[in-house]
Amino acid sequence: MAAIIAVTVTLLFFPLVVWSLGRRSLGEAFLLGLGITGSVLFIAGVVHVPLVMAMILIAVWGVGSGVWELRRGIPRPHIHSPLATIVMIIPLVALTFAAAITPLNDFDGRAFWALKAKGIAHERSIDGPFFHGGTHDPRNQYPILIPLDGAVILSLAHSLDDRHLRWLYLGILAALALLVRERIGRLVSPAAGAWCAALLLWIPQFSVELEGGALSAYNDIAIAAFAAGAFFELLDAETRKSEVRFGLWLAFLVLTKSEGLPFALVFLAIGAFVFRKRIITPAVITFTATAALLAWRWRIPAGDEEDVFRLLPTIPEKLDRLGMAISAFPRHMLLMPRWGFFWIAVIVAAIVAARIDRRAWLAIAMIASILAMYTAVYVTTAWIPSELIAVTADRLLMHAIAPSLFLLAMAARASDR
């Protein structure tokens, strides 16, 4: 019974929450729902509104707006590119089968993220004893948006068993693929969207990698998905309320992982050129999320996480690491078992696409900014840089997936002309 509740909550609850903002595609609705639920619960927790009450309000709101929307009927989806769709579905079916049966077996997922989800679900609080040394929580101040979503599932399933969280993480990858399919389909061509989504699901680092893949409980696919949402809003800046959605995606980034904050700042800087005066709205939303995160962190003790901002002034004395840091991503991009020819194709596509479409420069700027930011982290880190690079570089590359796929789609379209 708990398992059925968990699947139902994961697949229906999060998308329904978003329909209050207007009907969105399934992938986008799932991701926005995930982000809104987690963010609302987080801010409720920061201002000491009981989480159960906030959860009930979100549920009532979600079901209410869902029913309201359903009265308008369900649009019949038109499936473009059946071959690409089949190619996309094959790994999803296999991963669904595995997620239903195989227990969680990764490192960070169990050590940090799912543990937090259990802690929040058990205490119904984001600053209870769990976060005050009541139990061992190694990265106590890590942002908790996804654990909050996990806590919703565990709470409604009345179980702290991590088997109920398996659908959440797989769902994020599926939603990212659907978002890519729909947005690139709209911005470039339906076939390009379909094939980009299919490619995404066949990238080993996303689909089958034990540490960071869809069968783990890492948050890197979530970061990649929220970054994808923000990136597509930049490309779609002329659509109605795009700046609000852009702001929401950035807030989700901030509340999902520590690197989400600098990531969001990079997006805001680039977004300022795109949205111009309208950048105020996303800036306000992002800074509200940041303020909530800082307020929460201020109230709980630090774990053994690294404070990158505090380490930034140490860059001058660590410049000898620059070579290693700069070469980190190119070396990992060429790891065939994790990326195949993907990054080589992206570089070629960037060269082709940059010559024909200004939007390609936006994607290139995004990728370059993300990699530069993470390179700076590798220079400043207090960990042993080579060890940190070995365990994180591939996961950080995941964050740049949407602009990379967009470049591939643009280059493919250029050759069709």
Added chain:
Amino acid sequence: MSARWLTRIAAALLFVSLAASTLPRLIAIVNNARTLLPLPYEARRERQMGAWYASIEKLRRELPKKEQIALIAPPRDHDSAVFANYYLYPIRTRLFAGRNAYRNAAPDPTRPAIVVAVNASHAERTEYDVLRNRDLAAGRRIVTEPQLSAPMTAFILPLAASLDGPSPHTFLIEATLANPNAASAEVRVAFWPKGLTRTIVIPSRTTKMYYDFVYQLFGIMNAGWMRVDSSQPLRAAFYFANRGRGEATLMPNATGDATNIAPAPLHRDTKLFVINTKDARATAILNGESIPLDPHAFISRPIETLPAISGDVYAFVTTRELDGRTDFLWPQ
């Protein structure tokens, strides 16, 4: 060849490069799931994580739900402790990187009393003493060639201890009992003031060695004195050892009351120890003050200078040199 075909070939190559890595692993993942499918969920975890997870399941049933647990894991097995913490939740835990981290937290009133030892192969509920004994047994005695006494059938060991200070101080008695006789010796050891007794048998022409005499015989960590009575004359050597610092001092095998301590330099943490080795009450006279002692009493008090002491008791002094080494001043 047109640009469109070139693009298609490039896309196909890209896809093949991804599928070449993903497909075999996807098949392996699905096959693994198929083999796990007939099992209950917990059994699947056991299959994935082996006996380690079975031991965690057992702990989850045994441990109190509302009390914080100390998870003690050697630093090399820190990850195992992190996962034990995960699977035991909502049982609350606190991690200690090794036994020394736990003992150094002794002054902390919030230190959990319930101990779980974790390593990469299993997790078990245990006691601190057991872990300590395991470590000591795995190590080596400090004294490899003990100076055995002349044969005796009865004597007193004025100080017997199995105690820990802050890391690395580990105090214990390294004992060697040799039976040079043609008959086996039955040795009765009484540990006072606890009043515990054990009888050990030392076969003819055999030597028994102990790395932590008090704990190995009585299974406790405590301090006191001992009376040893043997059915055969024994040659024995007892060293008061600080295993953590690799220091050992030969102790006298006393035979009666003695209080005449020769003057010697006193350093820091100096203590006077007085014991009543008799079954009746005794009186110690300390700088003119009478101190009554219960039968088998073992008392200590800090001193600054060597006091004048007399009475039907046994007295000795310990003092710590600046380098931390403990010196003993025994009565003449």
